[in-house]
Amino acid sequence: MSDPKNLFAALFEPKRIALIGASADPAKTTSRPQRFLRKHGFTGEILPVNPSRSEILGEMAFKDLASIPGEIDHAYILLNGAAAVAALADCGKRGVKVASILAGGFADAGGAGASLQDDLARIVAETGIRLVGPNSIGTVSTQPPMVLTANAAFAIDRLRTGRWAVVSQSGSLIGALLSRADARGIGFSRLISVGNEVDLAVGEVADLMVDDPKTDAILLFMETLRDGDRLARAARRAHAAGKPVIAYKLGRSEIGQELAKSHTGAIAGSDATFDAFCRRHGIARVSMFESLIDVPALLVDRPPARGTRVAVATTTGGGAAMVVDNMAMAGLDIADPPRALVEWLKPLGIAAGEGKLIDLTLAGAKPEIVAGTIERLLADDGNDAVIFVVGSSAQFNPELAVEPLLRFARTAKPFAVSLTPSAEKSLALLTAAGVPAFRHPESCSEAMALCLLRPAPQPLPVLAEPSRASLDALEAGRVNGFDERRAADLFGALGVPMARSLAIPDAKRVVAAVAEIGAPVVLKILSADIAHKTEAGGVALGLMDGPAAAVAAREIERRVKAHSPGAKLDGFLIQKMERGLAEVILGFRRDPLVGPTITVGLGGVLAEIYKDASTRIAPVDEAEAREMIDEVKGLATIRGYRNLPRGDVAALARTIAAFSTLAHKAFADVSEAEINPLLVKGDGEGVVAVDGLVVLHS
Template sequence: MSDPKVLFSALFEPRRVALIGASSDVTKTTSRPQRFLRKHGFSGEILPVNPSRSEILGETAYKDLDAIPGEIDHAYILLNGASAVRALADCGRRGVKVASILAGGFADAGAAGASLQDDLARVVRETGIRLVGPNSIGTVSTDPAVALTANAAFAVETLRTGNWGLVSQSGSLIGALLSRADARGIGFSRLISVGNEVDLAVGEIADLLVDDPKTKAILLFMETLRDGERLARAARRAHDAGKPVIAYKLGRSDIGQELARSHTGAIAGSDATFDAFCRRHGIARVSMFESLIDVPALLVDRPQSRRGGHRVAVATTTGGGAAMVVDSMAVAGLDIAGPPNNLVNWLKPFGISAGDGKLVDLTLAGAKPEIVAGTIERLLADEGNDAVIFVVGSSAQFNPELAVEPLLRFAGSGKPFAVALTPSAEKSLALLTAAGVPAFRHPESCAEAMALCLLRRPPQPVPRLAEPSIGALDAMEAGRVSGFDERRAADFFGALGVPMARSMAVPDAKRIAAAVGEVGAPVVLKILSVDIPHKTEAGGVALGIPDGQTAAMAAREIEKRVKAYAPGARLQGFLIQKMERGLVEVILGFRRDPLVGPTVTVGLGGVLAEIYKDASTRLAPVDEREALEMIAEVKGLATVRGYRNLPKGDVAALAKTISAFSTLAHKQFASVAEAEINPLLVKRDGEGVVAVDGLVVLG
């Protein structure tokens, strides 16, 4: 189905819905879709399919799909395993527009399940039917009402309407978000569980929601990324349409990635690469699950902050509560703006000294409506800040009329304004939400939302890649044919524009002395072997060799150590390299990530690279501007950026080299799976950089 409007209608606004495997037993999960559809006001036709029933829960039942007259918009398959595959094939043959499969037990259940999932993919290819799932707990719209789901959370009495769409790879967590949002008075426009994404995946569905007039924000709960190109397109289109895309993704830790793999049957991918993906395409990634329903209030239909604005004024009726919010904001990269003089002077007659610090603490004066309202009014009018947060203490729980109700008038203010509630105060939370004032239960979520509101960047342009030079293509071909030892890797990187240390390869120890004379002592001596990527571990490196005779002796010792370390390794001789020095060692890494594609990483290099893991990652390629941002994010490079009286490094040359290295993303180099330069030495400002070791891994 190629028409997005037809697909959207079949997914979210179907008029005729078949339930294949429907049950009349209300204790069974397979009875829920029919019950929930009617409970929440579905006005279309429900078509239960069950060969042993003529009627199910008051609806005429059919023995099979062929017995149903007319077109079918959406079929929810409530059968398991091979039966679900056969039902999908029947749907495809019958011309059903979209099918969803409830059952798991496919790629999430080992080799046998993966084979069944392959069968589902084959049916999709052969028939053209669109598929949600398997492992999909359903699809829901609130207007018009279509609760096509088996999720027990939809047993609620009423389904609140709203304008946020939720796309989730976890079915059960749709229920968790639904209940948390409902307690706040927040509703959704669309909710969909995509499961294993054999066909329809997060990106394509998010793209449909961009054009949905009833959806103003697109929320994503993700465990992996299967359709990065479609999601990138959706995020960029959503930005142009003024609809924020907000994502929460599992897999920040190794154990989290493993759990996500076991649940979805797909790898979670590197957390750093997903961050890079979100940064490039303008997706607001949140770190807290609660933030999925907290953050949109500060991003949807809200005034844009001034470019680069990050100063937030904070007033409070609880010093400790405000300190938690301020602490979280500082971690998020926001600054606290002090009160303006007109506010300081206005508060003095009330016995409030607001000029002693950056916080405006109203605690001692008590929460009085006129003081609260007057304070916020003056802070919002102050040009010295970019946003305002008010933190409310116990009065939010017991006396909302004192410090909460006065805030309602500031809904839709001319600059970002948010309220953080320290106690559990559900009444105040709902009151503020209903009035359109962004309100938060957690200081961390409040800070995260404000940081995204002020610091979130639009989608970044993808740098254009020039056609590779003939030299780079020739070096690539030589390495592909003969294998990439360090000499061929150096030739390749040099052709890309990476400055490489002067070096010479010799086939054996006999010619080393002469080679040292040509390169110029002191030198580094290295074994050459396509089978030994990490030469130091194999004892294949000798540093600071002063002359040819010493180098020849060192070569024989290196050969002995390497043969003992890796008896079967193929040895191609030695590399004599000019001994170079710099202010700091940098590691450059390139990888074709299975989820997001080519990435480039910059970090503190040398032997410290794996210990400190101090690095910055972006989607490749990057231009020099983005490379400078990466350098600024690596803590260990503070010394070369300019720190106290230490000599500044050639940061411009480093940025240029990072950009050149990232051109490995070009399709002409598609056979390069990974590459690494470690170390790249950064010299003094104006003296450039030089790479002294490189590695290329072909896919």
């Protein structure tokens, strides 16, 4: 089913639902979907399928799918393993529009399960049925009510409606999110567990939500990323529609942890690449699970932020300090108290002009003082947003400092409230009034940072067609293997300045080569089989003449053969010894989750230890490359730190942009490429690459 409207209707607003493997025993999980559908007001037809029963929980049952007359919009398969596969095949033949599979035990359970999952994929391809799962705990709508799930959390008495949708790769976490939101008085429009994503995945489902008139924000709970292109499209469309996409992603996936042959894989990792993906496509990534329900209130229906200055008022200095500390770490500025407010508070016995915080103290926990403070802060041009942090009175005396805040809902300027004690009544009061309220200072700070700093999706860079020289260099590497000489040929053709060098087939020609290059030189072993020459003993630095280089060549050959006896050796590379103000690692990688990425970091042999790097989706232009350079702490020395000499940052940015053009589809064979180190010379003197690595897809 390719039409998005029909797919959406079958998923979230079906009229006829088949429950394959439905149970009449209320104690069994397989009875829950039928019970929850009726409990929460589903008005369509429920069609239980069970060969041993003619009636289940008051509904007429069918012995098999073929016995059901008419069209079936959605089938929930409650069987396991091979029986679930057979049921999906029956659904495909029967013309069912969408099927969901509850059971796990497929690719999540090793080889045998993976084979069963392959069978599911084949059925989807052959029949055109759309599949949710396997390992999907269900699909839920609140408007109109359609609770097609086995998640025990939906035994809740009343399902709240709302305007935020949840797309989750975890089923159980939907229940956790539901319970936390319900305690706050927050409801959802749609919730879906996509499970193993054999067919329908996060990106395509999120894309459906963009056109849903009952959804204003799209919340994602992710463990990995399987359909990056679709999610990128969805995020960009959502931004254009004014619907924030907010993602919480678990830590590094197994794929991201598999370190490749370059250092770059170890430095960037899957978490950094997912951050880069979110930045490129305008997704707000949160670090706390609860932020998924905290953050939307500050993002939905918000015009673009005007600045990063936040005014913070409080009745508890310690609680407010936690909020301020976290905001400063996120890159926000704390606004000074406006003079008019300081003067207004003086006669009330409150000295608020001593620091950044406007601390009303316990004496200021009075409705008229709280309300007057917020009024003046919201009217002040010296800040771009306001936060009020409530102290202990929030728990037992909300009338003092919480109720006065209720009238500040939906202000033109972002306004949020952070509660220091556990104060569920106050939290519910504020939420019901439409005032963004937070139980954790970290979540409050994160939400405000996303509200003020969240970038729009970045324009997708247009890649020029690669030069003939770069394509020829790629082909030479394909045919002969990529040793450092051929890597240098490719990088040079892309526009990367390379150190002057000469390749020789054996040690006999070392003396003549040194004379041609000019001492001092670096001598390196040439082998496509050795990714890291230093570790194999294949490098000698600072050789001052030909005879010294000849001795070094024999030593290198001996060490490399002992370290890598199976490696094919192709001679030596004689390279002009270069120096610079800083060493940079520049890495390209086709990440298995997000596609082409570019990483810039502090280079040399300690690159993996420090992991001081910046990663982006490739390609990047020079402006974005400059942003990356600014994010690497260790490169402060070349950006004009104190009285240190400035490096040629402009040349470095040009080189990063040129190297990132490996993202072009013409270089699809290149899985990884790396320059380490790239030497940055003085301002106006350029950069030069002195070592290179290219890894092709095996």
